[in-house]
Amino acid sequence: MEERYNPQKVEPKWHRYWEERKLYKTELKPSDKKFYCLEMFPYPSGKIHMGHVRNYAIGDVIARYKKMRGYNVLHPMGWDAFGLPAENAAIEHGVHPSEWTYDNIDYMKKQLNRMGLSYDWDREINTCSPEYYKWNQWFFIKMFERGLAYRKSSYVNWCPSCVTVLANEQVIDERCWRCDSVVIQKELEQWFLKITDYAEELLQACDELKGWPEKVVTMQRNWIGKSIGVEADFKIEDIEEKIRIFTTRQDTLFGATFMCIAPAHPLVGKLVSDKDGLERIRARYGRMDEKLGLFTGHYAINPMNDERIPIYVANLVLMEYGTGAIMSVPAHDQRDFDFAKKYGLPIRVVIVPEESTRSLTLPPRGGGQRWGGDFQLRTYNSSLIEEAYEGEGILVNSGQFSGLRSDIARQKIAKFIEENGLGKSVVNYKLRDWGISRQRYWGTPIPVV
Amino acid sequence: MPEKDLPVILPEDVKFTGKRGSPLLESETFLNAECPKCGGRARRETDTMDTFVDSSWYFLAYCFGEDKIDFNSSLSYWMPVDQYIGGVEHAVLHLLYSRFFTRVMRDLGLLSVSEPFQNLLTQGMVIKDGAKMSKSKGNVVDPDYLIEKYGADTSRLFSLFASPPEKDLDWSDKGVEGAYRFLNRLWGVVYKNKFKVQNSKFKINEASRLTPHASRLFRKTHQTIKRVTNDIEREYHFNTAIAALMELMNEIISFEPRSDEDWATFRFTIETVLLLLSPFSPHITEELWEAIGNKPSIFEQKWPDWDEEAAKEEQIELVIQINGKLRSRLMISPGLSDDEIKKMAIEEQKIKEIVGNKTIKKVIVVKGKLVNIVI
Numbered sequence: 001m002e003e004r005y006n007p008q009k010v011e012p013k014w015h016r017y018w019e020e021r022k023l024y025k026t027e028l029k030p031s032d033k034k035f036y037c038l039e040m041f042p043y044p045s046g047k048i049h050m051g052h053v054r055n056y057a058i059g060d061v062i063a064r065y066k067k068m069r070g071y072n073v074l075h076p077m078g079w080d081a082f083g084l085p086a087e088n089a090a091i092e093h094g095v096h097p098s099e100w101t102y103d104n105i106d107y108m109k110k111q112l113n114r115m116g117l118s119y120d121w122d123r124e125i126n127t128c129s130p131e132y133y134k135w136n137q138w139f140f141i142k143m144f145e146r147g148l149a150y151r152k153s154s155y156v157n158w159c160p161s162c163v164t165v166l167a168n169e170q171v172i173d174e175r176c177w178r179c180d181s182v183v184i185q186k187e188l189e190q191w192f193l194k195i196t197d198y199a200e201e202l203l204q205a206c207d208e209l210k211g212w213p214e215k216v217v218t219m220q221r222n223w224i225g226k227s228i229g230v231e232a233d234f235k236i237e238d239i240e241e242k243i244r245i246f247t248t249r250q251d252t253l254f255g256a257t258f259m260c261i262a263p264a265h266p267l268v269g270k271l272v273s274d275k276d277g278l279e280r281i282r283a284r285y286g287r288m289d290e291k292l293g294l295f296t297g298h299y300a301i302n303p304m305n306d307e308r309i310p311i312y313v314a315n316l317v318l319m320e321y322g323t324g325a326i327m328s329v330p331a332h333d334q335r336d337f338d339f340a341k342k343y344g345l346p347i348r349v350v351i352v353p354e355e356s357t358r359s360l361t362l363p364p365r366g367g368g369q370r371w372g373g374d375f376q377l378r379t380y381n382s383s384l385i386e387e388a389y390e391g392e393g394i395l396v397n398s399g400q401f402s403g404l405r406s407d408i409a410r411q412k413i414a415k416f417i418e419e420n421g422l423g424k425s426v427v428n429y430k431l432r433d434w435g436i437s438r439q440r441y442w443g444t445p446i447p448v449v
Numbered sequence: 450m451p452e453k454d455l456p457v458i459l460p461e462d463v464k465f466t467g468k469r470g471s472p473l474l475e476s477e478t479f480l481n482a483e484c485p486k487c488g489g490r491a492r493r494e495t496d497t498m499d500t501f502v503d504s505s506w507y508f509l510a511y512c513f514g515e516d517k518i519d520f521n522s523s524l525s526y527w528m529p530v531d532q533y534i535g536g537v538e539h540a541v542l543h544l545l546y547s548r549f550f551t552r553v554m555r556d557l558g559l560l561s562v563s564e565p566f567q568n569l570l571t572q573g574m575v576i577k578d579g580a581k582m583s584k585s586k587g588n589v590v591d592p593d594y595l596i597e598k599y600g601a602d603t604s605r606l607f608s609l610f611a612s613p614p615e616k617d618l619d620w621s622d623k624g625v626e627g628a629y630r631f632l633n634r635l636w637g638v639v640y641k642n643k644f645k646v647q648n649s650k651f652k653i654n655e656a657s658r659l660t661p662h663a664s665r666l667f668r669k670t671h672q673t674i675k676r677v678t679n680d681i682e683r684e685y686h687f688n689t690a691i692a693a694l695m696e697l698m699n700e701i702i703s704f705e706p707r708s709d710e711d712w713a714t715f716r717f718t719i720e721t722v723l724l725l726l727s728p729f730s731p732h733i734t735e736e737l738w739e740a741i742g743n744k745p746s747i748f749e750q751k752w753p754d755w756d757e758e759a760a761k762e763e764q765i766e767l768v769i770q771i772n773g774k775l776r777s778r779l780m781i782s783p784g785l786s787d788d789e790i791k792k793m794a795i796e797e798q799k800i801k802e803i804v805g806n807k808t809i810k811k812v813i814v815v816k817g818k819l820v821n822i823v824i
Binding site: 001002003004005007008010011013014015017018021023028030034035036037038039040041047048049050051052053054055057058059060061062064065067068069070074076078080082083087090091094096097098111114115116118122123125127130132133134135136137138139140141142143146148167170190191193195198201202205208209211212213215216219220223224434435436437438439440441442443444445446447448449 | 456458483500504507508514523539541542549553554556564582589599601603604608618633685687727732745750
């Protein structure tokens, strides 16, 4: 033993010892209690960074501690090795993605070993090896056989810079999560995995995730995004047709001052005579940065208050979502608000924030009479508002539902619609099926001929 | 495609131009396939899978072990993952897809669990100069540099000591130096005493037979085992666990062993520190474990248990006076603040009865001896 502490001498000595003794090799021991400790595997980007050091140090303490407490510990490591950076490196430096990836793995594995992490390297996996990705293909076929993988032509989020499709989850504020380019909508044949079949179960089971941080569980719940909405029919004036809309904000129904249908909506042929105008809308279909509408010349009747409201064809209404038609409530939806301002359409406030009502002197509530109505009309001059109020609140200008809180109003209005044959309640999830097709080389080939 | 024709191998001989989309579109050998149904000419799908597919089940692949896929015994033994650790940026996608895949596999009869991850720890970011450490911000510390300068044990110890795992870690060069100094002190104390420790074969049978200063160290050691174990068990609070070890280290350094019992206590404490520190800084603890005459590996040792009796604080008897007259006595642990002692004295049953609803004018604490209440 030397007098001075010299980690450069001490540490390699024990790396050799641990490796020679195969100290971290794990075997299946059915009679022993097990502990599976796992850190998220890295993308082999080239070098590890301090975030990795921290992540793996935490995992290693837990693994070593549990081992000393007598558990049979599984503590493995591997490589999330497919992905775009390897392909970009190939384009920029002319090195094959495979060579680039394997070189990085070699280097990073040395780095991890220098950290003295107790991995069982015999179990190392590498997702870009055929031994691994053949199982991706096998699962895909199994899912296909069960109807959980299907192909459909659809509009997809397309990143023009990465030349590939993005999942909804990879679009952040209408931009690509990786390169920040504005995402456009493009029609493509795509393979999807039917995660929506499991939406309800995935949501219910969130209650069981007791060992997860509450904020992560909330994010899971919000992503699945279950809501009870309604499908409601709006009659078209002068024609024997109805337009069915879907909304999760039925508490704002009284604020619908116009409607929009998708350019591919089945009634477009009947309603639109300006074919050139329609073409212009179609050309910009799904472009979120530019809101474009065309008045059809027809009017619909709002089923809640029998008001006549104009029907537009709009590029921002997608046929893939809901029913391909929306009611537009400019006072309470920013996109509808922008559209209304652009085309000079009326805006009517039907929800006021709860806190603002407290500061008002309210007329007496006696005799079952609800406040609201004309009183609120004067207070909230709709022509003066500068942006939509998308939050919850108290209903105003909403007939018999004025004065109710949004959440209660949603239940009552849903019931009203069902009872009066105006539509039905529908469970809706924000979660969409998972589009897995990527127009890329460095990934698992989809096993289809 | 039929299962038997798997895998569809990604062809290696392709050119990367960055134009016209995927290079697979220009690979004739890849494109041309035979229709598995009719044997006719067919075109292969050129799209590849979202890489999130790869990571939606990789935790199962580790269970199979070396080169063998076994969807039965090994999976049901190892799954679910007991502790999963990673960044919060994966809180939605990766976790949701993994939960989905696990359920599909359950429904395919491959797996009996529905949830892949029993416990999840999302560690905080590494912050330097007020911003997340990143290449673009130019505030990166290279782990290679750190390991070359201080070693892996220091790097690990610092990253675990600087903050609890779920919180952001604020980078500090001073903190790294502090961790390095701590390991140096540990090395130094073992180096200085290693022969004595190696030769100390005495067994501590009864703590009561120890000299007062050894008894104190003995108690502190048991207390430290308890603290470190509880800190690890509860929410993995490694930072406070390491702080407890540093405190014990101070006790060791000021301890001067004289008798056999003293040396035995000293050895017990050193061994305990090494065992408790080993998950955090594995190399130095292996080295010192060997240096004091033990057989490697330290990781084949059992985690130490504490003795609740031995960990108990010594109690001091305190006299309570009212207007200078002895009225009651109180047993307290040392190290309580004056305010805590005052509160305990006033709330003592007998004192409460005597004081009744009279106003307390003053309470005087004479440390370690008495409390006088003036009414």
